[in-house]
Amino acid sequence: MLAAAAAEHGEAAAHATPTALGMDPTQWVALTMLAVFAIFIWKKVPESVGKSLDKKIAEIKAQLSEAETLRKEAEALKAEYEAKAKAAEGEAAAMVERAKTEAKQIVTKAKSDAKTLVERRSKMAEEKIAAEERAAIADIHATAARVAAAGAAKLVAGAHDAKSDKPLVDKAIASL
Numbered sequence: 001m002l003a004a005a006a007a008e009h010g011e012a013a014a015h016a017t018p019t020a021l022g023m024d025p026t027q028w029v030a031l032t033m034l035a036v037f038a039i040f041i042w043k044k045v046p047e048s049v050g051k052s053l054d055k056k057i058a059e060i061k062a063q064l065s066e067a068e069t070l071r072k073e074a075e076a077l078k079a080e081y082e083a084k085a086k087a088a089e090g091e092a093a094a095m096v097e098r099a100k101t102e103a104k105q106i107v108t109k110a111k112s113d114a115k116t117l118v119e120r121r122s123k124m125a126e127e128k129i130a131a132e133e134r135a136a137i138a139d140i141h142a143t144a145a146r147v148a149a150a151g152a153a154k155l156v157a158g159a160h161d162a163k164s165d166k167p168l169v170d171k172a173i174a175s176l
Contacts, residue, residue, distance in 0.1 A: 017024050023031070040046065 020028070
């Protein structure tokens with residue numbers, strides 16, 4: 001197919017590459033690049049690029065240093081917080097133990113106080129019962145004495161008359 005196309009159009013003659021001042025385009029590109037590099041070096045572009053890169057490196061190092069400092073501070077704060085949390089847990093456990101101990105003491109004291117109160121009330125009730133018994137016995141004795149005196153008075157009155165009472169009265173007066 002290529003052969004057919006070449007036969008149809010005919011063979012083109014080789015042509016010469018254009019040149020200027022005796023240099024072909026490749027040489028001109030190389031010369032231009034050398035000129036650009038020379039201008040860059042003359043204007044100290046690599047130095048300013050280097051300074052710019054050094055400045056950026058210094059900024060990054062400062063940021064890394066600051067980040068490291070912040071990380072250390074964060075770790076210190078974390079350790080401090082963990083220590084405080086552990087101490088708080090210990091204090092809470094101690095408070096719970098103290099509360100349990102105090103609760104046991106309060107229950108023991110309440111039981112003791114209740115027992116003492118029951119004993120005191122029982123003793124007071126027993127004393128009140130004994131006093132009531134003594135009062136009842138005294139009342140019975142008084143009633144028995146009244147009944148006996150009344151009965152004796154009736155017996156004496158019925159068995160004695162004024163004549164038989166005269167010697168008794170005289171004897172009682174004489175004994176005074």
